[in-house]
Amino acid sequence: MATTSARALKLLSMMSSGATLNSALLAERLGVAERTVRRDMETLRDLGYEVEPIKGLGGGYRLRGGSRLPPMVFDEDQVVAIAVALQTAPTVLAGISESNNRALDTVRQVMPEQLRIESDAFTVTSVPNYWEFPAAPIGAQVVRDVGAAVRRRHVLRADYLESATEMVRMRVEPHQMIVWAARWYLVAFDLDAQEWRALRLDRLHAKDPTYVPFPDRELPAGSAEEFVKHTFDRGDSVAGWPCQGSVVLAVPPEIAAEFAPGGAVVQKVTAGTSRLTMGAWSWIGLAGLFITFAADMTEIEPLELRQAFATVRSRLGRLPGTPTP
Template identity: 40%
Template sequence: MAHPSGRILTLLSLLQTRRDWSGDELSGRLDVSPRTVRRDVDRLRELGYPVQTTRGPAGGYRLSPGADLPPLLFDDEQAVAIAVALQTATTGVSGVQDAALRALATIRQVLPSRLRHRVDALQVTAVPTRGSLDRSALDPEVLLQVGVCCRDHQQLRFDYVARDGTASLRRTEPHRLLSRGGRWYAVVWDLDRADWRTFRVDRMTPRIPVGPRFSPRPLSETQVAGLLQPAPGVAAWPARGTVLMHAPAEAIARWVREDQGVVTALDESTCRVEMGAWSYGAIIAYLLLFEVDLEVLDPPELREAAQQVAGRLR
């Protein structure tokens, strides 16, 4: 049997990871008797944690929201993980940056020296990435509400505005949240379309109250990865062209984003680059940054833009 203080910490961690636990499940996880589980639950209540008793054949427990934030208990790994996550948070969620810094300062102040040194070894400065300025601000309350429905397996209705401005009402079973390229996406089972869908959270407006609970459908990690639509390709740009570059493909590809161009190796020292941009002049200007010889293959507009750029440089 674990030390009582360590066992209570483990019990708290279990209650935080799932909505409902039966007494038998907790007894098995903690390797103690149901009576000991009841005593430990009472101890958590004395510490300020609102643990509710649930009805059922075997009875159970649930950690409910409280009016006040009780003392938080973390083991070493959890404390370091939280501090690192706060320092590296670049999710684009509106209004959380200052709060994250204050939370980091609070946690760092109470960390023991051995853990504080580990956290201080990581110093991160968040820098806006290309294309980040036009991203819609994400309401943290919406993100939290979607996350709670994912955790508690509750149906979620929300109004959604698509890319083209079309509005619709969706009835879903939310599965999980994903972050990609500074944006948050909800992976859900669309009840009206009977299929998996992904929705940008910043375009969602949840409706209250939420729906009934549901049994989660199986979804593999491979399926989750495939649900996210790929970034816009070369064809999405108004100006597109192909050039021959006298440099190894790997030396060029590492600097070309997947939504910007496609690099194909022709031999060890030559590659073909298909690139898109807002204008043909922008394509040439970007390719000149590589400081290697290049030949414009097509279209004629790209050749003309190259001549214009060369004329300005002369």
């Protein structure tokens, strides 16, 4: 009975995602015969879990969603994942740190002692690093409002801050929210401009729901993720570093946008060149960031940045074994 109960808990954990799993895969993971899996499924049904058989190609078993919520069941690996994720989650929403701590405490309360010991073994402290180039956390309500429109596939009306002084009214089809470089973006189709946009959520104020549905469109760049990464005009602003400068790089703007650090701004100059503006803790540090692009540079501003490049060149020239230019 103890072995059967442990196997049933393991089975519940495997099926908790709602995916359809075939009996051969379940049998392999549990180390039993498929006939045993079928008996275990009957055991789960007797306990009140709605296990649905799926016939045909790709069939198997699925835990059906219903009005009753079954208890959450986690195995050791899932406990470790939850503990680490909640302790190391980046602070991208205002007030999320306290919520993370409360969520971890809540999960620990319902864990069996052995799993609690396993979870406590992964107690960590996450300390942000300067290289993360974080953005200021945004309000959770913005994410709720936009997320509801994305989930329901309803047209979204919003006010959007296009620049420091220009607020515009928009009607968009919100397709997907993306968090990249600790910044929230909405990939949306602008119904007025008839073009795809990558919109910063911290610049967007959603209006009342429209309840107007919209059909799926083929996403640009193959996926929403790739679209955000390669879009240079995505509403970014320069992070508030003590040293800020810009150069014109011999790099296409979509490539510069993908590899520029968070808190940088990319502007298109030509199809093959772009102006990159960013900041750092020192002028030498900023020069080093520009050098990582390994591209020709012109129009270097301000003077302090030009002097920093000269200093870097002089220091590198004094290294042992460095050939004279």
